[in-house]
Amino acid sequence: MELNDLNLYPWIRPYVLRLIQGPTGFCVGGVKAEDPISSTPATPIENLPNVTDMFSVAIPFAGEILRMQIIFDGTNQAAAPDIMLPDYEDFDPEYDEIKSLVKWDRTDESCLLKAIQDIMGMYKEHHRKKCSVLDERFSSELAELYASEYKNIEVCLKRADKNGVRRIVNILIQIDVDTSSLDDSDSPPPDIFIHSPLLLIKNDFEANKVVPLLYLPARIEYLFGGRGSLTPPVHTPGISFLTYTNKMKEKLQDTIKLLSESHDKRREYVAAFLSLFTGHSVEYDAKSFHKISLIFCHQTFFFLIHVTLSRFFPRDQPSITFQSAYHLNKKNQLFQLSSCDYPYSPRWPGPEMAKRTKSFILDKIGAFKESCIRQGTL
Amino acid sequence: MASNDNSADSTMSPPPYSADSSRHRRSPQEHDEVLEQDKGTTEPQTTVQNTKNLPQNKESPSQITVVDSNVEGHRSPSPRPEPKPRVVLKRLSSSSQDNIPIPKVNCPEKIILCVDHSSSMFLKHFRKTAQTIKQTSPIQVLNGAIRQFVMTKSLIDKRHEYSLFMLNDNAQLISDFSNQANDIMFMMQDITNTTKPKENQDTEGQSSVDISQLFDQIENHVTLPVVKNPSQTPPPYVVRLIFIYGRSQCKIEFLNGRESYQKLVKSPYFFMDSIYIHEEPSEDNKVTDVFTGLCELDANGNSYILEVGLDSSMSVLYNALAKLLAHPLQRQRQPVNFNYDILSLE
Numbered sequence: 055m056e057l058n059d060l061n062l063y064p065w066i067r068p069y070v071l072r073l074i075q076g077p078t079g080f081c082v083g084g085v086k087a088e089d090p091i092s093s094t095p096a097t098p099i100e101n102l103p104n105v106t107d108m109f110s111v112a113i114p115f116a117g118e119i120l121r122m123q124i125i126f127d128g129t130n131q132a133a134a135p136d137i138m139l140p141d142y143e144d145f146d147p148e149y150d151e152i153k154s155l156v157k158w159d160r161t162d163e164s165c166l167l168k169a170i171q172d173i174m175g176m177y178k179e180h181h182r183k184k185c186s187v188l189d190e191r192f193s194s195e196l197a198e199l200y201a202s203e204y205k206n207i208e209v210c211l212k213r214a215d216k217n218g219v220r221r222i223v224n225i226l227i228q229i230d231v232d233t234s235s236l237d238d239s240d241s242p243p244p245d246i247f248i249h250s251p252l253l254l255i256k257n258d259f260e261a262n263k264v265v266p267l268l269y270l271p272a273r274i275e276y277l278f279g280g281r282g283s284l285t286p287p288v289h290t291p292g293i294s295f296l297t298y299t300n301k302m303k304e305k306l307q308d309t310i311k312l313l314s315e316s317h318d319k320r321r322e323y324v325a326a327f328l329s330l331f332t333g334h335s336v337e338y339d340a341k342s343f344h345k346i347s348l349i350f351c352h353q354t355f356f357f358l359i360h361v362t363l364s365r366f367f368p369r370d371q372p373s374i375t376f377q378s379a380y381h382l383n384k385k386n387q388l389f390q391l392s393s394c395d396y397p398y399s400p401r402w403p404g405p406e407m408a409k410r411t412k413s414f415i416l417d418k419i420g421a422f423k424e425s426c427i428r429q430g431t432l
Numbered sequence: 433m434a435s436n437d438n439s440a441d442s443t444m445s446p447p448p449y450s451a452d453s454s455r456h457r458r459s460p461q462e463h464d465e466v467l468e469q470d471k472g473t474t475e476p477q478t479t480v481q482n483t484k485n486l487p488q489n490k491e492s493p494s495q496i497t498v499v500d501s502n503v504e505g506h507r508s509p510s511p512r513p514e515p516k517p518r519v520v521l522k523r524l525s526s527s528s529q530d531n532i533p534i535p536k537v538n539c540p541e542k543i544i545l546c547v548d549h550s551s552s553m554f555l556k557h558f559r560k561t562a563q564t565i566k567q568t569s570p571i572q573v574l575n576g577a578i579r580q581f582v583m584t585k586s587l588i589d590k591r592h593e594y595s596l597f598m599l600n601d602n603a604q605l606i607s608d609f610s611n612q613a614n615d616i617m618f619m620m621q622d623i624t625n626t627t628k629p630k631e632n633q634d635t636e637g638q639s640s641v642d643i644s645q646l647f648d649q650i651e652n653h654v655t656l657p658v659v660k661n662p663s664q665t666p667p668p669y670v671v672r673l674i675f676i677y678g679r680s681q682c683k684i685e686f687l688n689g690r691e692s693y694q695k696l697v698k699s700p701y702f703f704m705d706s707i708y709i710h711e712e713p714s715e716d717n718k719v720t721d722v723f724t725g726l727c728e729l730d731a732n733g734n735s736y737i738l739e740v741g742l743d744s745s746m747s748v749l750y751n752a753l754a755k756l757l758a759h760p761l762q763r764q765r766q767p768v769n770f771n772y773d774i775l776s777l778e
Contacts, residue, residue: 330777331777332764333764333767333770333772334772335758335762335763336588336757336758336759337538337588337589337757337758337759338538339538340536340537340538340762341537345588347588349757349758350772350773351774352773353773354747356747356754356772358584358757377584380580380750387583388580388587412777416774432576
């Protein structure tokens with residue numbers, strides 16, 4: 055729901071705006087305000103029909119959503135709001151413990167955000183204590199995790215069924231990684247919800263099952279090659295949370311390193327091709343070096359070679375596509391044949407790769423020409 | 433196709449810069465055989481003998497060279513007729529102007545295809561061979577070659593844009609810039625299939641065509657980028673005119689001033705390439721003059737000027753468009769005797 059849709063009293067709007075737009079310090083941003091209602095049947099303010107002063111906020115926490123109701127008094131700007139927590143949560147902090155509410159400063163637009171942060175801090179601690187008494191080993195691993203370098207951790211004990219017997223604990227860990235070495239000029243704008251990679255470990259005690267999930271900010275997801283491009287490592291039985299989180303971080307850092315080095319390797323590869331095939335270049339990606347196209351002739355038959363390099367080159371072998379300068383296929387598309395099946399080693403330097411590619415082209419051009427003549431149309 | 437490196441003329445001292453767009457061609461029959469079937473025999477080697485130069489009274493950016501082809505050594509069981517000597521247009525010099533070095537980036541291109549819409553493009557034909565069922569006109573072959581060109585450019589970079597002009601007495605904008613290759617292909621197909629120039633509108637009857645208006649239109653049609661520090665900062669795009677001309681009797685001239693042309697060529701981000709489809713050069717036509725005129729349009733020395741004889745195979749026109757696929761900021765200057773054959777890299 056957009057802020058305007060809440061139709062709040064004008065003096066309440068800045069608090070809510072700061073809450074939903076600003077950084078919250080939680081693992082996941084994106085606090086939502088919804089379900090607006092009015093505490094008074096008639097509004098004393100002219101030209102403001104149906105203004106509201108009560109609404110709910112939905113706050114992402116450890117893979118779940120915590121909802122609380124914020125109750126302002128539309129007629130009293132000086133008063134701090136009441137905050138109601140859901141009954142099913144056995145979490146009921148004392149009002150006096152929420153310092154931002156006790157020392158409510160109506161001139162500070164961040165006051166509501168600070169109050170929510172205070173409550174969430176206590177909520178976090180509440181769940182940490184609950185989870186700490188579940189199981190001795192679990193408690194020990196959790197303590198080890200809390201004592202580690204990972205400072206932003208959210209733990210939530212869920213009751214998976216109505217009887218409250220089955221217990222699932224979500225552990226959400228923010229993993230900070232340095233991506234400054236990556237070229238992100240084409241990447242999407244910063245994600246407003248997720249700022250760093252998040253590892254969510256879902257523990258089902260009764261089923262004795264652990265499921266790790268990885269959430270990436272949009273920018274990092276784009277740089278890695280899209281959703282699902284990086285999967286969490288296998289969670290082997292007996293591995294501690296900290297050890298697993300470290301493995302995940304290592305995998306993220308290795309991927310970043312691979313991507314960073316890949317740019318230089320791709321540039322070396324393209325340079326080697328331009329050097330070996332001087333004068334045959336049609337076009338090459340001069341920024342990210344993801345592709346190069348060349349033109350040749352073989353016994354009067356002109357053809358093109360398109361080479362595509364993935365972001366994980368040289369780990370991933372480049373794809374080579376032959377294209378006829380004359381023919382279309384049956385679908386009226388350019389007549390092309392692609393191949394990744396040629397001698398290749400990621401350890402070869404650029405010039406060696408260029409030389410081997412030339413040999414491959416010479417090996418296959420006869421057969422390709424034959425295919426064009428037999429199957430292509432002009 | 434054999435390399436034409438042997439055709440270099442030993443009687444002339446090489447100019448500071450020269451570019452060779454010529455190819456010593458096989459017969460059209462042999463060309464089409466390469467495309468249509470696998471002969472399974474060794475390709476006959478051709479050698480060049482008795483290269484002669486026609487006398488020239490002044491330096492010219494182009495020159496006619498008569499090239500004999502010798503099919504000695506051919507072992508085909510069915511003897512082929514001796515091909516008659518053919519004339520090859522060679523571009524031997526170009527402006528050696530020092531241009532501002534521009535970063536070699538693959539920025540988007542705005543490509544203007546200007547296609548000659550004269551009767552020559554419809555009524556003349558490429559030489560018929562044993563393999564071709566019917567004689568094909570330049571416009572028909574060009575339709576296929578342009579299709580290959582725009583589809584390939586779009587595949588390489590979807591940001592490239594294409595615009596189509598037709599040249600009759602005047603230039604006419606047919607299709608505005610679009611990155612949809614289908615738009616241009618559709619227009620070209622439509623023009624190829626539906627337009628039939630009337631005999632009494634034979635534009636070859638004119639002695640010259642005024643290209644001032646073409647450049648006036650282009651100057652109004654495009655906005656050339658202006659970049660601070662052009663040697664360091666890549667341009668947001670470049671503009672390239674590909675001028676495809678098919679008249680052998682009609683010279684190209686600036687009859688209404690060169691202001692627009694000069695404004696365009698002053699920009700380091702404007703490029704002009706030409707493809708000239710022509711009859712065999714002779715004293716009865718103006719092929720040499722036209723070719724010279726096209727070479728003279730290369731003010732900055734960064735144009736590709738290619739010629740396609742009607743006595744050659746239609747594949748040569750495809751080859752010409754293929755050579756023009758190269759991005760103008762990343763390609764080398766049109767080289768002398770450049771051999772595209774991959775075997776020459778051995």
